Amino acid sequence: MIPLLLAQMTEPRVMTDADFWRAIGIASTGLVIVFTALILISLFIASLPRLLEQVARIWPEVEESASHTSHPGSQVADNAAVVAAIGYVLHTEMQKQMAAERSHANKN
Amino acid sequence: MDTFTEFFGTTGFATMTWGNAIMIVIGIVFIMLAIMKDYEPLLLVPIGMGAIVGNIPTADDMGLSVYDSGSVLYYLYFGVSQGVYPPLIFLGIGAMTDFSTMLSNPKLVLLGAAAQVGVFLTFLGAIWLGFSFQEAGAIGIIGGADGPTAIFLAAKLAPSLLGAIAIAAYSYMALVPVIQPPIMRLLTTREERLIRMAPPRKVSKREKMIFPVVAFLISTLIAPGAVVLLGMMFFGNLLKESLVTDRLARTARSAMIDIVTILLGFSVGASTQAETFLTRQSLQIFGLGALSFAIATAGGVLFAKLMNLFLTEKINPLVGAAGVSAVPDSARVVQMVGQQEDPHNFLLMHAMAPNVAGVVGSAIAAGVLWSVLT
Numbered sequence: 001m002i003p004l005l006l007a008q009m010t011e012p013r014v015m016t017d018a019d020f021w022r023a024i025g026i027a028s029t030g031l032v033i034v035f036t037a038l039i040l041i042s043l044f045i046a047s048l049p050r051l052l053e054q055v056a057r058i059w060p061e062v063e064e065s066a067s068h069t070s071h072p073g074s075q076v077a078d079n080a081a082v083v084a085a086i087g088y089v090l091h092t093e094m095q096k097q098m099a100a101e102r103s104h105a106n107k108n
Numbered sequence: 109m110d111t112f113t114e115f116f117g118t119t120g121f122a123t124m125t126w127g128n129a130i131m132i133v134i135g136i137v138f139i140m141l142a143i144m145k146d147y148e149p150l151l152l153v154p155i156g157m158g159a160i161v162g163n164i165p166t167a168d169d170m171g172l173s174v175y176d177s178g179s180v181l182y183y184l185y186f187g188v189s190q191g192v193y194p195p196l197i198f199l200g201i202g203a204m205t206d207f208s209t210m211l212s213n214p215k216l217v218l219l220g221a222a223a224q225v226g227v228f229l230t231f232l233g234a235i236w237l238g239f240s241f242q243e244a245g246a247i248g249i250i251g252g253a254d255g256p257t258a259i260f261l262a263a264k265l266a267p268s269l270l271g272a273i274a275i276a277a278y279s280y281m282a283l284v285p286v287i288q289p290p291i292m293r294l295l296t297t298r299e300e301r302l303i304r305m306a307p308p309r310k311v312s313k314r315e316k317m318i319f320p321v322v323a324f325l326i327s328t329l330i331a332p333g334a335v336v337l338l339g340m341m342f343f344g345n346l347l348k349e350s351l352v353t354d355r356l357a358r359t360a361r362s363a364m365i366d367i368v369t370i371l372l373g374f375s376v377g378a379s380t381q382a383e384t385f386l387t388r389q390s391l392q393i394f395g396l397g398a399l400s401f402a403i404a405t406a407g408g409v410l411f412a413k414l415m416n417l418f419l420t421e422k423i424n425p426l427v428g429a430a431g432v433s434a435v436p437d438s439a440r441v442v443q444m445v446g447q448q449e450d451p452h453n454f455l456l457m458h459a460m461a462p463n464v465a466g467v468v469g470s471a472i473a474a475g476v477l478w479s480v481l482t
Contacts, residue, residue: 015235015236019235022241023231023232023235023241023244024232026228026231026241026245026477026480026481027228027229027231027232028228029476029480030227030228030231030473030476030477030480031224031225031228033330033331033472033476034221034224034469034472034473034476035218035221036330037221037326037327037330037331037468037469037472038217038218038220038221038465038468038469038472039217039218039221040326040330041214041217041323041326041327041465041468042214042215042217042218043214044322044323044326045210045211045214045217045319046214046215048211048315048318048319049312049315052312052314052315052318055314061312061313061314
């Protein structure tokens, strides 16, 4: 029963030569168009950093542009992250300094 | 007593067919898969419930189904049948997509194109099985692994197959973690799966802002049929990256996409009435859908291997499987399969590049098929 059903389901239709070649034409052209579009996008992305370097000479990128966001919430979250990062760096630097002072005192 | 007998004749118990019962069970299975296995719950729960609702038999003169003009479900389904919901979902997808990984490694974009081989080979397979050119185009796009694109194209080219195509597309998207890994392992060696890729470079804000506008122009000037889907997606991305419309971007990627997903999932589910869904054609569509996913995965992996013949900095070929644009599921599968070989190899970020390129690629493929077949 099941093999019969599968055989019925996968039974190919009689296709004319014109239909066959039209189908092949659509499939191959479609694939070529997709590749062309994505290759062009890829080339554009690859050239973008160099392009922006030239633009930056006339119109330098402003790093603090994030502060113009219309979402005040993200500003708060960024500030918290910045404070945490500054705190971590200060802590690390102070520990390094204390370790250096200790080793200096031990030598003396 | 006559009134009772007459009323009983109109109840679901009296008019229920075997087909309706099977569809209700399928709806329950979808809901169970979503809850118990966590397979695409945001889609399978609305679709499953919709299938149950759509298969409660009602008297013909009551006009309650999605196909009865003027019914509530008809209006909800209008967004599907006229292709309104998919572009709105694309707006949300654009507003939540970060193209940084793609911008930092542009060669990975090609893997998103290679995976579209699944679309066009399935198109040929559907024609071989006796579907018309329009129907074959709509079935082929299942291989793009993109539910909204599949619904959009089916609504335009083969509205009678829309329910089966939508269910096939979303079911296989949910089954990406089951379908892809065996194919990925079969087509790669252990050494290839162990390849580590260089971390992506930092992408500037300007690059992210310029990209959606230029990528839209390139892709839609080549394939104008993709203008609605890609227009909305890149517009959503511009809202996110412009940094000045964050409120709009947040709405697009949260409340709006959620509302549209509910309406789309539910009404697609409700359109799967037994008499229109349980047909030989639907079974063929499911078979072709599985095949198209497998071909798309293989296409991406094999193309990555081909690229490696020419590249000095090798690509892990597993990443090619993410060209199937089920975002982010196929990228997660790449990460999972990669970490089974090397727990310290993080491929997720790299896999996101072909994954989002695949979304663009499948929308372009849909645009091409729509232009050529109408």
